[in-house]
Amino acid sequence: xxxxxxxxxHLIKTRGQQVTLxxxxxxxxxxxxxxxxxxxxxxxxxFQYYREEENGRGNFPPRFSGLQFPNYSSxxxxxxxxxxxxxxxxxxxSLEDEQFFGPGTRLTVL
Amino acid sequence: xxxxxxxxxxxxxxxxxxxxxNCAYENTAFDYFPWYQQFPGKGPALLIAIRPDVSEKKEGxxxxxxxxxxxxxxxxxxxxxxxDSATYFCAASKGGKLIFGQGTELxxxx
Numbered sequence: 001x002x003x004x005x006x007x008x009x010h011l012i013k014t015r016g017q018q019v020t021l022x023x024x025x026x027x028x029x030x031x032x033x034x035x036x037x038x039x040x041x042x043x044x045x046x047f048q049y050y051r052e053e054e055n056g057r058g059n060f061p062p063r064f065s066g067l068q069f070p071n072y073s074s075x076x077x078x079x080x081x082x083x084x085x086x087x088x089x090x091x092x093x094s095l096e097d098e099q100f101f102g103p104g105t106r107l108t109v110l
Numbered sequence: 111x112x113x114x115x116x117x118x119x120x121x122x123x124x125x126x127x128x129x130x131x132n133c134a135y136e137n138t139a140f141d142y143f144p145w146y147q148q149f150p151g152k153g154p155a156l157l158i159a160i161r162p163d164v165s166e167k168k169e170g171x172x173x174x175x176x177x178x179x180x181x182x183x184x185x186x187x188x189x190x191x192x193x194d195s196a197t198y199f200c201a202a203s204k205g206g207k208l209i210f211g212q213g214t215e216l217x218x219x220x
Contacts, residue, residue, distance in 0.1 A: 002155070031206065042116075042199050042210030043154065056207050090153050092208075097142045099208060101153035 002026060004093050004102035012108045013081050021076045021105045025093030031055070032074040033099060034066060037088040049074055081109045114202050116211025123190055124219050131185045131214045133200035138181070140202040140209075145174065145185045148197045148213075157198075158185075190218045 003026040013019050025032050031050045035043035045058035049068035063079040072093070078085060086109045092099035116133045123129045135143075142161060146154035160167045160174045160183065167174045171188040187194055197215050201208040 103153045
């Protein structure tokens, strides 16, 4: 186990709703990255937070937003959910290059 | 566009065989190349990683071969076991943003 935890495990929402996903990083790690993994695909980088500041963003619209807290835990918020947002959302914590992933949150949008 | 291309999509080997998974990248700025193993319903687990100044790295039964001039790298799994059956992802990174390949589904038959 990596020590990275995510909640909730599963979530079902309807189109147009908003969702918040949470991640607790491994002890001592100051960087959290979020990824979206569609079924049968590799994870895609959403954004990264370093010491509470956004530190890079992938090709995702502004309705994907995030936060990092002083204890380095993090949230991913998605507004105006679309059907294509259905995926496994992964967070990874790191201190340097090695990224350690949590178990993910499975989001289903109906 | 930054891309990492992975092949094959799926692979079946007998127990004790040596599956080989290949990846190619485009961006010469990438400076960190990890491999992840993912079981169904779980987050990716870091297996082994290499930097471009090294041509080969071994950790246990896992070996990465790296060809900087060809912009290619590969994963070899020695003495493969049924428990190695999983999906394997290569990735490339610059500044901590991982770009993943599409994944290889490995099945090791007893």
